[in-house]
Every structure is written in C-alpha cells, then in structure tokens.
Amino acid sequence: MFALIGTVVDAEKVLKNHAVLVDGTEIIDVLPSDRLREYGVGEIYGGDGYLVLPGLINAHTHVAMAKFRGLGEDLPIERWLNDVIWPAELEWKPEEIRRWALLGMAEALASGSTTINDHYFFADEIAKAAQKLGIRAFIGQTMMDLVDFPLAEPEEGFKFFKRWEGKDELVKPTLAPHATNTVSLELMREIGDFARERNALIHVHLSQSREEVRAVKERYGLAPVEYLAKAGVLDGDLIGVHGIYLSDEEVKIYSRSGASLVHCSLSMAKLEARIAPIIELYEAGTNIALGNDSPNPVGVMDMFTEMRFAAVLNKVWRKRTDVVTAKDALTWATVGGAQALKLKAGLIKPGYLADLVLINARKSQFLPGREVYSHIVYSTRGSDVELVVVNGEIVYKNGVLVKLGKTLEELWEELRPSER
Numbered sequence: 001m002f003a004l005i006g007t008v009v010d011a012e013k014v015l016k017n018h019a020v021l022v023d024g025t026e027i028i029d030v031l032p033s034d035r036l037r038e039y040g041v042g043e044i045y046g047g048d049g050y051l052v053l054p055g056l057i058n059a060h061t062h063v064a065m066a067k068f069r070g071l072g073e074d075l076p077i078e079r080w081l082n083d084v085i086w087p088a089e090l091e092w093k094p095e096e097i098r099r100w101a102l103l104g105m106a107e108a109l110a111s112g113s114t115t116i117n118d119h120y121f122f123a124d125e126i127a128k129a130a131q132k133l134g135i136r137a138f139i140g141q142t143m144m145d146l147v148d149f150p151l152a153e154p155e156e157g158f159k160f161f162k163r164w165e166g167k168d169e170l171v172k173p174t175l176a177p178h179a180t181n182t183v184s185l186e187l188m189r190e191i192g193d194f195a196r197e198r199n200a201l202i203h204v205h206l207s208q209s210r211e212e213v214r215a216v217k218e219r220y221g222l223a224p225v226e227y228l229a230k231a232g233v234l235d236g237d238l239i240g241v242h243g244i245y246l247s248d249e250e251v252k253i254y255s256r257s258g259a260s261l262v263h264c265s266l267s268m269a270k271l272e273a274r275i276a277p278i279i280e281l282y283e284a285g286t287n288i289a290l291g292n293d294s295p296n297p298v299g300v301m302d303m304f305t306e307m308r309f310a311a312v313l314n315k316v317w318r319k320r321t322d323v324v325t326a327k328d329a330l331t332w333a334t335v336g337g338a339q340a341l342k343l344k345a346g347l348i349k350p351g352y353l354a355d356l357v358l359i360n361a362r363k364s365q366f367l368p369g370r371e372v373y374s375h376i377v378y379s380t381r382g383s384d385v386e387l388v389v390v391n392g393e394i395v396y397k398n399g400v401l402v403k404l405g406k407t408l409e410e411l412w413e414e415l416r417p418s419e420r
Contacts, residue, residue: 021039117137240261
C-alpha cells in the first residue's frame with residue numbers, strides 16, 4: 001500500500017491536504033492526509049504543493065507517428081495524408097514501428113497519460129511496446145478496403161483482435177476501421193457484427209475532411225453519421241474521432257446514439273483550420289473525450305496542451321469566452337475518455353482504478369493557487385508530471401520510465417543515431 005498526498009483534484013471535487021491510498025490495482029480510500037497514520041502505508045509521494053489528478057486518457061492516438069514529426073507541415077489534410085504520410089507509412093518495418101511506438105507512448109506516459117487509444121498499422125508491435133512501458137492501451141489495427149493500402153488489409157484487423165482478446169490486463173484490442181470514406185458499407189457492417197459478437201469497441205475517424213464528406217455522399221447518398229447508422233455501428237460502443245464537418249442534423253443523430261466523440265482540436269485546427277461542433281454535441285448530451293492524435297501534426301504527446309487548446313480554440317471558433325471552462329476540459333480528458341473506453345477510471349474515488357498522476361506544483365506558474373482547475377489547464381505542462389501510476393503500479397518516477405529503467409533522453413539517444 002502507498003499514498004499520494006497533495007491537493008486531490010478530479011472533475012467532481014477539489015480536496016486540499018488529502019491522501020489517495022492505493023492497494024493492488026484500485027484506489028482504496030481518499031482521506032485527509034493527517035489521518036494517514038490510521039493505515040499501514042508503505043511509501044508516501046507528494047506533499048504540500050503537489051496536485052494529485054486522475055490519469056489523463058488520451059482517447060485517440062497514432063503513437064508510432066513520432067517518426068514523422070515535422071513532415072508535411074502547413075499542408076491541408078488530404079495532401080498531408082495522400083502525398084506525405086501514406087507514402088512514408090508504406091516504408092514501415094515491424095521492428096521500426098515498435099521502437100517509434102515506444103517513444104510516442106513514453107512521451108504520452110511521462111506527460112500524464114495513463115491510457116491511450118491507438119489506431120494504426122502493425123498493431124502487434126504497438127501492443128508489445130505498451131507492455132514494456134506498463135501503460136494502459138486500447139489498440140486497433142487500421143482496416144480499409146476502398147484504398148489500396150496493404151498495411152490496412154481488413155482481415156488483419158479481425159485477426160489482431162482475436163490474438164489479443166483476453167491476453168493482457170492492460171492491453172485491450174479494438175476494431176479500427178479507418179474512416180467513413182475508406183471503408184465500404186459492407187465491411188463496416190461486418191465490423192459491426194463482429195463487434196457485437198465479441199463485445200468490442202469500434203474506433204473510427206469521422207467527418208475529418210471535406211473530401212471524406214463528399215466521397216460518402218457521392219458513394220451512398222448519405223452523410224458520414226447516416227452512413228454509420230446504416231451500417232449498424234452507431235451506438236454506445238462507437239468512438240468517433242474529429243467530426244469537424246458534422247451538420248446540425250448529424251449532431252442530433254449522433255447525440256441520440258450514445259456514441260462518444262473524441263475532440264482533437266489542435267490537430268484539426270492545424271490540418272484543416274477548423275474544429276468540430278463540440279459545443280453543440282456536448283450540449284446535446286454527447287460524451288466528449290480528448291485525444292492528442294499523433295506527434296505529427298501536433299508535435300507533442302501532452303494532454304495538458306490538448307486541454308488548453310480545446311478550451312481556447314472553442315472560444316475563438318464560437319466567438320464566445322464562456323464556452324469550455326477549464327473544468328469542462330479536464331472532464332473530457334478524464335471522465336469522458338473513461339466513459340468512451342468503458343473504464344472505471346477518470347475520478348479519484350474508492351473502487352476506481354488506481355490510474356493517477358502526481359504534479360509538482362511548487363513552481364511559479366501555479367501561484368497564487370486558488371483557481372485549481374485553471375492552473376491545471378492553463379498552467380500545467382507535461383514536464384510538471386513527477387509520478388505516474390497505472391493499475392496501481394508506479395510506471396514513471398522523477399523522469400524515469402520505471403519498467404524500462406530509462407529516461408526519455410535515453411530513448412532519444414537510442415533512436416537518434418539511426419536518423420543521422
């Protein structure tokens with residue numbers, strides 16, 4: 001048993017001078033820190049000037065794209081994808097994927113993401129890298145049949161799921177159709193049938209470009225959300241990503257369905273100069289989660305950065321300063337992600353998963369310290385993370401990725417020579 005001490009903050013509460021007790025894989029108690037002597041606590045971390053947060057849930061990632069950081073800058077999304085990223089991805093080798101996925105996940109973990117939801121190729125290699133780090137990882141092998149792309153052969157997506165189903169406590173397979181314009185209605189229906197049979201989550205890009213919307217309408221006479229409904233996959237097990245071109249009618253349909261929407265404000269602002277109708281979705285009852293998307297185009301796997309941009313860009317987009325409070329952004333990065341992934345996580349309560357982050361707030365940007373939610377979203381950087389706990393195990397401590405016994409700098413050294 002060990003304890004994290006500080007100001008305990010989640011989407012429901014702020015508790016100053018409290019301790020979070022961890023035993024096994026769960027939080028067993030949250031109590032004033034002066035009552036710790038009632039328990040036989042082994043190690044104590046944190047103290048005065050620290051923040052204890054739920055682990056951040058990075059609900060949409062392509063972690064191996066750390067290799068492509070900086071490629072295709074300042075291009076619209078279709079050119080970025082077709083002319084730069086897909087040609088580069090065709091050069092992937094399995095062992096290379098594992099190294100770069102490890103780096104991308106390590107960045108996310110060291111910045112406070114205890115869970116990722118990844119959508120990419122060579123998913124077995126990404127799963128093995130996740131095991132090495134001890135991060136909680138939902139992983140799907142990208143599938144598409146309307147684009148000639150050998151790495152995304154649909155059958156491999158089903159095979160990957162079967163190989164990893166029930167195999168690991170922390171690594172969970174999902175089904176990962178690429179997008180509504182790259183997956184046929186027939187394949188999407190097959191994915192839906194398989195998902196219902198295996199109680200699986202479906203993770204799909206949705207309405208992320210004008211070209212996607214045009215192609216789906218041209219092919220089926222449907223908007224992307226209508227396409228998902230016709231395929232029979234629009235329900236509480238669907239995690240849609242981006243949604244930047246959803247119409248008012250699609251917002252209504254989507255919100256009634258129970259599906260979650262992952263908001264990646266920074267990547268879409270950069271690639272498409274636009275963000276999703278998140279305010280309308282949220283007000284209509286859609287569960288919203290947040291994701292970093294990938295090291296390209298975002299640059300950093302830091303969910304604090306993502307929370308900050310989600311709050312600011314929605315204010316700019318709506319020309320209203322009263323939308324997306326700091327508390328909303330934290331809710332999406334914790335509770336929203338947990339709901340999307342069906343995890344008992346995202347809050348600091350007894351019985352919840354012990355996925356926790358300890359922030360060293362003994363720094364100038366955290367003063368005067370009264371508006372805690374604001375400090376978390378607008379003042380915190382991933383580098384302020386001092387300790388990360390996943391499933392009750394300390395996996396990052398004072399700059400060291402514990403299970404690897406390495407720092408991010410050492411991983412950089414290992415990868416850098418091959419890139420010279």
